[in-house]
Amino acid sequence: MNIHKTSPGLRLLLITAGLLALWQAIVWLTNMPHFILPGPFRVLRALWEQRSLIGEHALVTMAEIIMGMVLGCLLGFASAMLLQWSRSFRVWLLPVLIVSQAIPVFALAPILMIWLGYGMASKVVMAALVIFFPVTSACYDGLQRTSRDWLQLAQTMGASHAQVLWQIRLPAALPSLASGLRVAATVAPIGAVIGEWVGSSSGLGYLMLHANARMQVDTVFASLIVLASLSLLLYFSVDYVLRKLIFWTA
Amino acid sequence: MSPGISLHAIGLSYAGKPLFSQLNAHFKGACWHSILGRSGVGKSSLLQSIAGLLSGTALAGNINASDGQSLHGRVAWMGQRDALLPWLTVQQNVLLGVRLRKQVSAQHQERANAMLERVGLGGKAQSMPEHLSGGQRQRVALARTLMEDKPVVLMDEPFSALDAITRLQLQDLASTLLHGKTVLLITHDPLEALRLSGQVWVMTERPVVLKMMFAIDTPAPRALDDAQILSWQGQLLAYLQKDQETPAS
Numbered sequence: 113m114n115i116h117k118t119s120p121g122l123r124l125l126l127i128t129a130g131l132l133a134l135w136q137a138i139v140w141l142t143n144m145p146h147f148i149l150p151g152p153f154r155v156l157r158a159l160w161e162q163r164s165l166i167g168e169h170a171l172v173t174m175a176e177i178i179m180g181m182v183l184g185c186l187l188g189f190a191s192a193m194l195l196q197w198s199r200s201f202r203v204w205l206l207p208v209l210i211v212s213q214a215i216p217v218f219a220l221a222p223i224l225m226i227w228l229g230y231g232m233a234s235k236v237v238m239a240a241l242v243i244f245f246p247v248t249s250a251c252y253d254g255l256q257r258t259s260r261d262w263l264q265l266a267q268t269m270g271a272s273h274a275q276v277l278w279q280i281r282l283p284a285a286l287p288s289l290a291s292g293l294r295v296a297a298t299v300a301p302i303g304a305v306i307g308e309w310v311g312s313s314s315g316l317g318y319l320m321l322h323a324n325a326r327m328q329v330d331t332v333f334a335s336l337i338v339l340a341s342l343s344l345l346l347y348f349s350v351d352y353v354l355r356k357l358i359f360w361t362a
Numbered sequence: 363m364s365p366g367i368s369l370h371a372i373g374l375s376y377a378g379k380p381l382f383s384q385l386n387a388h389f390k391g392a393c394w395h396s397i398l399g400r401s402g403v404g405k406s407s408l409l410q411s412i413a414g415l416l417s418g419t420a421l422a423g424n425i426n427a428s429d430g431q432s433l434h435g436r437v438a439w440m441g442q443r444d445a446l447l448p449w450l451t452v453q454q455n456v457l458l459g460v461r462l463r464k465q466v467s468a469q470h471q472e473r474a475n476a477m478l479e480r481v482g483l484g485g486k487a488q489s490m491p492e493h494l495s496g497g498q499r500q501r502v503a504l505a506r507t508l509m510e511d512k513p514v515v516l517m518d519e520p521f522s523a524l525d526a527i528t529r530l531q532l533q534d535l536a537s538t539l540l541h542g543k544t545v546l547l548i549t550h551d552p553l554e555a556l557r558l559s560g561q562v563w564v565m566t567e568r569p570v571v572l573k574m575m576f577a578i579d580t581p582a583p584r585a586l587d588d589a590q591i592l593s594w595q596g597q598l599l600a601y602l603q604k605d606q607e608t609p610a611s
Contacts, residue, residue, distance in 0.1 A: 259445070261441050261442075261443050261445040262445055262447065264410070264413075264415050264439065264441065264445075265439055265441065265445045265458070266458075266462055267414075267415055268413050268414070268415065268437055268438065268439035268516075269439075269458065269459035269462050269463070269510065270435055270459070270462070270463060271462040271463070275462050275463075275464075276462075279461065279462055280447070283447070283449045286449075358449075360448035360449050360490070360492060361448075
């Protein structure tokens with residue numbers, strides 16, 4: 113069998129199996145107690161036994177991530193369009209945006225709890241804040257780098273500033289905006305989980321923190337697996353939709 | 363009748379450095395003009411200023427239409443690259459001007475199909491640009507230019523990226539379809555200029571001037587093996603070569 117001709121699914125399966133075997137081997141060799149490092153079987157058992165508990169919290173986290181994605185992407189898109197639309201926005205808003213990035217968003221999490229409470233709102237805002245800048249910057253970059261040929265053509269056709277922005281620059285920026293959205297899909301879960309760590313009563317982050325305090329490391333790992341799967345699912349769904357939508361870059 | 367275009371004392375600077383100053387010329391109306399000259403002499407910038415694509419700060423002098431009206435809104439542009447929008451179908455690309463001005467109607471769509479018919483792409487209205495060859499794409503760009511139906515057409519080397527045979531076909535097609543309009547064509551190809559133009563201009567350096575080299579009355583497009591054209595091509599090439607060899611002061 114040619115090793116380069118394996119299917120992606122088979123490769124994924126082999127790598128996963130290999131890593132699981134390595135994990136189990138480390139557990140056997142080091143003889144770690146299960147409350148420090150549980151083996152894969154123990155984690156899978158925890159995942160199965162606590163499936164309804166983990167599922168319940170996973171739904172909360174997923175809802176936070178998706179709402180945060182939507183909010184952050186809309187805000188990022190809107191500010192990129194404003195930056196492109198008006199010179200005043202560009203000269204006044206762009207420096208503010210860049211300086212604001214010097215503040216670590218995670219450091220704001222405790223303040224968000226005070227302002228927005230322990231419910232979902234603070235986590236949604238957290239996820240939105242984390243992805244706001246990557247989306248803004250990718251989208252604005254795309255709007256800026258629209259081909260001069262297209263802009264000149266539209267100008268000779270008597271198109272207004274707004275028409276050029278919506279009908280030429282915006283579609284031309286979609287591939288860049290899409291890479292911003294892909295980044296957003298990978299970092300939005302981080303924002304939501306950090307928000308849950310700082311203060312919450314539900315969600316996978318909350319569950320992990322609690323299990324950790326009680327030395328239920330197998331539950332921590334089980335939650336982690338679910339969180340990682342959710343993140344991957346989100347990324348590939350976003351990627352799939354974007355590929356369908358922006359068919360001309362394929 | 364398509365208007366002529368007069369340039370009075372045109373001066374242009376790029377990034378603070380003057381490209382040219384006191385440039386004068388009169389391009390007569392309803393005639394095809396080709397402009398040759400060394401790369402970087404400012405041919406494209408001149409064409410862009412006529413199209414109104416350069417902001418007033420860098421531009422001095424006057425550009426007037428011979429009928430006394432403004433050129434604004436009476437110019438169609440055809441660039442070096444086809445500039446087809448990849449997210450629109452061929453027909454939507456031809457309708458771009460109408461779409462941008464939000465005037466799309468059934469008549470416009472019919473007219474766009476008729477234009478595609480004229481450039482030989484009648485069956486491709488619903489295709490996406492990525493599925494077309496380079497020559498077909500430039501045909502769509504030509505149909506888009508025709509759709510605008512402006513008396514003045516400005517072309518910046520639109521045929522330069524095509525292979526030899528496709529280029530000849532496109533030249534003949536454009537020459538026929540744009541007959542009667544005032545056309546300004548920037549080109550590096552003396553044969554293209556001589557086959558298609560009523561007047562052949564050269565933009566020379568130090569100082570930058572526009573000089574009319576040939577006025578040709580025979581109907582365009584002219585045959586490739588036309589003895590007169592070939593002899594002029596030799597003269598033109600020799601002249602351009604001499605212009606480029608003159609050492610910089």
